[in-house]
Amino acid sequence: MADNTENNRPDGSDDNNDKDPFAEMFSNLFGGAGGGMDPDNLPEEIQKAMGMQNDPAAMQAMFRQMQQLMGAMASGESGPVNWSLAIDSARQAAAGDDPSVTAPRQRAIADAGRLAEMWLDAATAFEAPTAEFTAISRAQWVTKTMDTWKVLTSDVAESMSAAMTTAMRDQAPEEMKGMLAGAQGMFQNLGGAMFGMQLGTAVGGLAKDVFGGTDIGLPLAGNAPLLVPANVSAFGENLDAPEQEVLLFIALREAAHVRLFTRAPWLRSHVVGAIEAYARGIHIDMSKIEESIRDIDPSNPESFQNMAVEGLFTPQHTPAQETALAKLETALALIEGWVDEVVAAASANLPSATALREMLRRRRATGGPAEQAFASLVGLELRPRRLRDASAFWSTMLAERGLEGRDDIWSHPDLMPTAEDLDDPAGFGTRRKLAEAEDSELDEALNKLLSGGFDTPDDDGDDEAPTGPTDDSK
Incomplete structure (x- = not known):
């Protein structure tokens, strides 16, 4: 050998x-x-360069x-985000006071869910899904929603990771730059790890605040209703409303969201598409990244997680971003406005319903600290800024069209109301008829063209040969 x-x-x-x-x-x-x-x-020179x-x-x-x-x-693991580290960081951030869901608590959530579905049957034409309510811990919420966060943050992550990589390379002390020359791959992996840690910390913070799988207006964990009982209980602690009423009202909101996204399966891709279109145009402020990295305190063991991320995105929006943002904000407002109206009708006999409705309206319109931290990280707030206008729109549609007519508006993306419809709900029907008439005329003209139904010069008798001298007259 x-x-x-x-x-x-x-x-x-x-x-x-x-x-x-x-x-x-x-x-x-x-x-x-x-x-x-x-x-x-x-x-010694490296210790001196690091200031410690x-x-x-x-x-x-x-x-x-x-x-x-x-x-x-x-x-x-390579790429703009180290997702393993993101998941681990999210679980760590969500850990601590995260009690496991007991069997009695699971039964209480399931019972509240069944009652919520029963009440919703009279408030919407959309049928209940077959899946029953489940109760999950905060750590389970992280696991169930991470695939959706990957979709929502991939474009931002790529821009952020590239900016971090460049900044870390440029900000390295002179004493170390010679050692790090050519370490592009290492810096890329380190940038992906840092963004993964930041993202995971933000998602873990959200896990301590959300009620279920649809709090941001999207089904983050699929089209099955679920609740995080620890967060529901924490929310209800300082309220005058009885715990069972708080639980039932929140279950109504979760169930209404799930019914909507189940009945209108195109809606999720409509919202995600707007988010992706906006994110593709995001630009990172390199000076902010460099400043943030310079401000890392090596004596603080959490300095990398706590690295400032606010203000990293340039405030100027491109025309494409403005269009995507308007589409997103209108869609989120319409979703939340519909849920708001449907839940208000379904909970009409609940004594605390009016107070809870107003409280959750404000919560959804402003967001909590965790949601604001996530918005700072990805450069986008998922806020239904026109929630009250959207609620008024759906109320008008119910009065004009009835329950089925109102909900039928969700049957196709082409029927999606616009910002103009939120401004003038009463004119929605007229504008819709005009649009349908224009579409009908266009379809008719196209069919005629394809079938040869249009008159041609040979058909109308006006294509006679021009008069003039002929060979016989010469």
């Missing part, structure tokens, strides 16, 4: 393994490959944070 000793490292690993030397160096440096490293062993040569505790704190980042990088 040939002796391959010269091709092997002392630890038995193969020199020919295809490894990123910079990622391997940082993994070893920050303890990613084993039990960690003493910061005192760093070269006289503060071993601060160095250790930073190393613990970097170990998590480098561990994520060592996993081999």
Whole structure:
């Protein structure tokens, strides 16, 4: 057998393994490959560059944070977001006071869901889904919704990760730039890990605040109704309303959202498409990124998670973004306005319904701290800014068209009301008839053209040969 000793490292690993030397160096440096490293062993010039040569505790704190980042990088996951780290960070942020759902609590949620569905049967023409209500923990909410967050943030993540990569490379101390030359792949992975950590922290914060799967106006966890009982209970603690009334009212909202998205399956892609169109035009303010990275406090072990993200997006919108934003805000308002009206009708006999309706209107229109933090991260607030106008619109449609006529407006995306319809609900029917007449005339003209039904010069007798001298008259 040939002796391959010269091709092997002392630890038995193969020199020919295809490894990123910079990622391997940082993994070893920050303890990613084993039990960690003493910061005192760093070269003095690097300690000086990092500003912590006289503060071993601060160095250790930073190393613990970097170990998590480098561990994520060592996993081999690439792309603008390290999703494994995002999920782990979200679970950590949602952890703590996250009680497991007990069997009695699950039964209480299921009972509230069945009653909510029964009340909704008289308030909408949309039938109830076959799936029953389920109760989940905050950590389970993270797991169930993460696939949707991937869709909603992918375009923003790509822009953010590229900006972070550039800024980290440019902001490196001069003493270290020589060591890091050519480490583009490492910086990309580190940028993806940092954004994943930020995104996960934001989603984990939302997990402590949301009631179910549809709080932002989209079915984040699929078309099955669910509630997070820990958050529902926390919301109702300081209210005058009885706990059962709060639970039932929130179950009504969740069930109404699910019925709408089940009956109008095109609606989810309509909203997501507007979000994606807006996100594609987002530009990152590089000066803000650089400032944020300079402000990282190595003595704070959470400094990477807490890195400021507000104001990173340039405020100027492109025309395409303005169009997408208007489409998104109108759609969100129409969704929330319809749910608001339907739930108000279904809960008419609930003593606390009026107060709860107003409270949740305000909550949805302003958002809590967690939702605002998420908006700062992705550069977009998912707010139904015209919720009250949309509620008035659906109220008018009910008076004019009845229950089935109102809900039939959701039957096709071409019937989607516009911002003009929110301004003037009474004129919606007239504008819709005019639009349908124009479409009918266009279809008729197109059919004639395709079938040869239009008169041609040969058909009307006006195509006689021109008079003039002929050969016979010469």
